[in-house]
Amino acid sequence: MRADKIYLVGFMGAGKSTLATAIGARLDWRVEDIDTLVEQREHLTVAEIFAQRGERHFRDAERAVLAELLPTRHAIIATGGGTYADPGNRSLINRDGVSMWLDVSLRRVIERLPTDGRRPLASNRSEMERLFRARQSAYRHSHVRLDADRASTGALVEQVVDWLES
Numbered sequence: 235m236r237a238d239k240i241y242l243v244g245f246m247g248a249g250k251s252t253l254a255t256a257i258g259a260r261l262d263w264r265v266e267d268i269d270t271l272v273e274q275r276e277h278l279t280v281a282e283i284f285a286q287r288g289e290r291h292f293r294d295a296e297r298a299v300l301a302e303l304l305p306t307r308h309a310i311i312a313t314g315g316g317t318y319a320d321p322g323n324r325s326l327i328n329r330d331g332v333s334m335w336l337d338v339s340l341r342r343v344i345e346r347l348p349t350d351g352r353r354p355l356a357s358n359r360s361e362m363e364r365l366f367r368a369r370q371s372a373y374r375h376s377h378v379r380l381d382a383d384r385a386s387t388g389a390l391v392e393q394v395v396d397w398l399e400s
């Protein structure tokens with residue numbers, strides 16, 4: 235693990251993209267968002283990729299984007315909620331940088347997730363709850379756990395910076 239790169243992992247709605255932008259600004263590190271890079275690569279939105287090409291195609295693209303990001307240093311990577319759930323991705327991430335889990339309660343996820351159809355795996359509430367529970371054991375493999383339920387983005391940024399400096 236090298237401490238010149240941070241992967242933010244955690245469930246949909248945990249605030250990974252927001253925190254990545256804030257940490258990038260604080261450290262003057264590059265910010266990359268796996269979902270955005272997949273969308274650029276496929277010239278489709280995440281929802282369109284799922285609908286037109288299927289989840290497996292999305293996961294292949296997600297894996298390819300992750301591999302392309304490996305040489306990048308001094309960077310914060312906002313992963314998608316499923317990126318770190320894949321065992322192969324997980325071991326790549328944990329060898330490449332510091333994985334930080336934005337641990338958020340299901341209650342908060344439900345409050346925060348817009349029902350705008352942009353997240354195909356959140357469209358069915360009971361399926362989303364099942365996924366949330368199933369993913370917790372994967373996220374526990376991360377190097378650092380951040381309690382994202384109570385802390386503000388600013389407070390989380392300081393926790394991350396303190397961790398890097400300790």
Ligand code: S3P
Pocket residue numbers: 244245246247250269280313314315316317352353354355
């Ligand atoms: C997914 C989470 C999404 C996106 C896709 C699948 C998942 O990312 O990658 O809809 O499997 O949990 P966010 O966590 O950024 O919403």
